[in-house]
Amino acid sequence: MLSQYKFWTSLSFRIYNVNEMPELPDVETIKNELSPHVTGHQFTEVEVFQEGAVQELSAQEFSRRLVGQTIGDIGRRGKYMLFRLSGKETLIIHLRMTGVLLLEPSPRPYKHTTAIFRLDGGVNVHFIDQRKLGWLWLVDDESAVTGKLGPEPLEPSFTTATLHNIVNKRNIPIKALLLDQHAIAGIGNMYTDEALFYARIHPLKRANTLSNKEIKLLHEGIMEVLKRGIRNKGASVDTYRLPNGQRGRAQTEFNVAHRRRERCFVCGSPIEWVKIAGRGTCFCPSCQHNDTM
Numbered sequence: 001m002l003s004q005y006k007f008w009t010s011l012s013f014r015i016y017n018v019n020e021m022p023e024l025p026d027v028e029t030i031k032n033e034l035s036p037h038v039t040g041h042q043f044t045e046v047e048v049f050q051e052g053a054v055q056e057l058s059a060q061e062f063s064r065r066l067v068g069q070t071i072g073d074i075g076r077r078g079k080y081m082l083f084r085l086s087g088k089e090t091l092i093i094h095l096r097m098t099g100v101l102l103l104e105p106s107p108r109p110y111k112h113t114t115a116i117f118r119l120d121g122g123v124n125v126h127f128i129d130q131r132k133l134g135w136l137w138l139v140d141d142e143s144a145v146t147g148k149l150g151p152e153p154l155e156p157s158f159t160t161a162t163l164h165n166i167v168n169k170r171n172i173p174i175k176a177l178l179l180d181q182h183a184i185a186g187i188g189n190m191y192t193d194e195a196l197f198y199a200r201i202h203p204l205k206r207a208n209t210l211s212n213k214e215i216k217l218l219h220e221g222i223m224e225v226l227k228r229g230i231r232n233k234g235a236s237v238d239t240y241r242l243p244n245g246q247r248g249r250a251q252t253e254f255n256v257a258h259r260r261r262e263r264c265f266v267c268g269s270p271i272e273w274v275k276i277a278g279r280g281t282c283f284c285p286s287c288q289h290n291d292t293m
């Protein structure tokens with residue numbers, strides 16, 4: 001395999017200020033793509049270059065405890081990747097803003113390498129993170145890290161009634177609520193904008209003013225845009241890449257996200273931009289009319 005790193009790093013610097021964090025479809029894709037390469041493999045060496053990334057343990061203790069353990073399977077909870085290990089511990093990785101996990105032939109670190117996980121059979125997983133915001137944990141109990149997350153939107157238990165209960169209680173803009181990981185896990189800025197467009201809901205509309213019909217459409221929209229994102233292997237508008245260095249394609253099917261000032265595919269109006277809960281939000285002002293304002 002040829003190194004994709006040079007290509008990746010030059011591109012990511014060019015679009016550095018886009019600032020989109022990997023979301024559920026992106027993390028799910030990394031999990032799916034990484035799994036066949038690492039499942040059943042044993043850690044032979046773990047080198048941490050960015051010690052602040054390791055939560056609660058020292059970097060030395062983290063590495064020492066990982067070496068010798070075998071990866072049983074990889075799970076996901078929200079935007080957290082869960083590597084379940086033979087020693088009953090779980091390695092948890094959160095990519096935050098710019099983290100990527102690349103399968104790289106090189107055993108040596110690159111400029112922004114946070115950690116290298118070397119596995120038996122010559123497999124090297126590089127955790128590369130330009131902004132150095134990513135998190136690593138090694139825990140006995142996953143719920144100590146992921147316990148407070150809201151429901152998983154692609155689980156069968158996430159029904160229209162679940163969403164109804166979540167939105168009903170909150171008098172905040174629906175966009176802000178959907179970004180709250182304690183309300184629903186895994187959805188972030190891009191897929192929220194897409195789900196709200198699907199349901200034709202204005203992002204500033206108060207959550208507790210949504211009609212039953214809007215809640216039903218939003219539920220449908222959340223599942224649809226997340227599944228479409230996974231089918232397209234995530235959205236590479238920023239630094240997100242697959243473990244082989246390739247780009248995801250979800251951004252090519254976005255209706256509003258990252259389409260500021262472009263024409264709405266449905267009505268032709270220019271897509272508008274507004275900041276909500278600190279995040280740049282794109283929506284169509286005529287398709288997503290706010291009847292509560």
Ligand SMILES: [Zn+2]
Pocket residue numbers: 264265266267268269284285286287288
């Ligand atoms: Zn429109």
